[in-house]
Amino acid sequence: MPPSRQRNANTESVDNYLKAILALSGPEEQRVSSTSLASRLGVAPASVTNMLQKLASSPLPLVEYERHRGVLLSAAGKRRALEVLRHHRLIETFLYEVLDYPLEEVHEEAERLEHFISERFEERIAVKLGHPKFDPHGHCIPAMDGKMPKQTSMPLTDLREQGTFVVDSVSDQDALLLRRLRAHGITPGARLQVTSRPPDDFVLRTSGVSKALHLSRDLAAAVRIRSAH
Amino acid sequence: MPPSRQRNANTESVDNYLKAILALSGPEEQRVSSTSLASRLGVAPASVTNMLQKLASSPLPLVEYERHRGVLLSAAGKRRALEVLRHHRLIETFLYEVLDYPLEEVHEEAERLEHFISERFEERIAVKLGHPKFDPHGHCIPAMDGKMPKQTSMPLTDLREQGTFVVDSVSDQDALLLRRLRAHGITPGARLQVTSRPPDDFVLRTSGVSKALHLSRDLAAAVRIRSAH
DNA sequence: TAACAGAATTAGGTTGACCTAAAATAGTGA
């Protein structure tokens, strides 16, 4: 038999599918289409269909799947997805806080390691970090029991009015965008004064800086904000 | 194409073969047989033959292989094996020093993670640890350029005379043995007074302890000693 | 309501890493 490294008989690939479904189904837990999964995972749609059929028809199904109508995580699938997400975000925090990684490099490393650390490793870095609630991008870290508070932030690009806000989080998906945001002082917790009428244009002022700055749409799309309490 | 995670197109499996060949060929770099590899790696001999043929016949061969006469690492193969061994031992040291793992648990975790950390991760933990020369079992850590000082220690079971020695290193292969050794105070650096005529019997006295202790042969085989300078 | 576009699935590969069983080879000692 081939070696089963994973405790739950989950492979790296399976975990990545589950995480992708969790991310794409959003807070309302909508069904996720094969194509959206394919494009997020960088595989062919046919590969997705295959995998979904397998995940749905195992003894303990990880997804609910109906042909032509997309997938949803089952209870077991969601549990596992949150476990992997916890790994991911704890590792990111660890790399940033303990190993002094630059913010834009933590994601790629975490994307790999999340699948291979033991429960002991997870627990040890959590203790070392003082059981953090947020990762360095501002994303919240699922608790050990899978609990995660509801999102209260909104995408900067959804903003319809001027005002002062706080950067809630930045997307970890694109290292380049992330570096550009950081260069502009846009990191979680930073104060943002939006001085133009979105969504056409994003003219803002950050914390101490007097010069206004203009954000391109793709940069703005990577930022979530909340009211400046 | 399947995703190529590894920088050198080396897979986890290939790395494990290279490391096993390095370990089994010993300081004299003797040829290694298929069966010894099979038993160390826990795979069928036929699988080993297959893999060796592949490793030997790639554009940049990682091993020198002749049917029925065993394998040797090529220069490239040895370089890679030492790189992975460096990962392994740095990770062990890191788990022990920074994450407070018990000694007997570091090996298993390192055995997995060694294949998945980046060069950046390697460099960062090395810095954090102050570029350590030895892992917590007392094994020496290959330098970045692959250099490693010659072994000067000997197996406790090779001892033919009484005397006082220092524990050089303990084997990391068996967690249970390791725990028993630790319970007896036998850890790298400990002083050992051997009071019986080996190799029949291993009666010893450790550092502060007055009571003599009798070591079984399998425990003794897991210990390497050097003269108490 | 029929046709069509786009989404999704099926059919039929490939590749890596393993397996078992059968065949071949090499070293040994009668």
Next chain:
DNA sequence: TCACTATTTTAGGTCAACCTAATTCTGTTA
């Protein structure tokens, strides 16, 4: 030197995770 045994290799699988190309389904729009 010949036969026997232990080692090693070959032959012919499996399984996971991917692929492309062909086919089928669905929701919309003429």
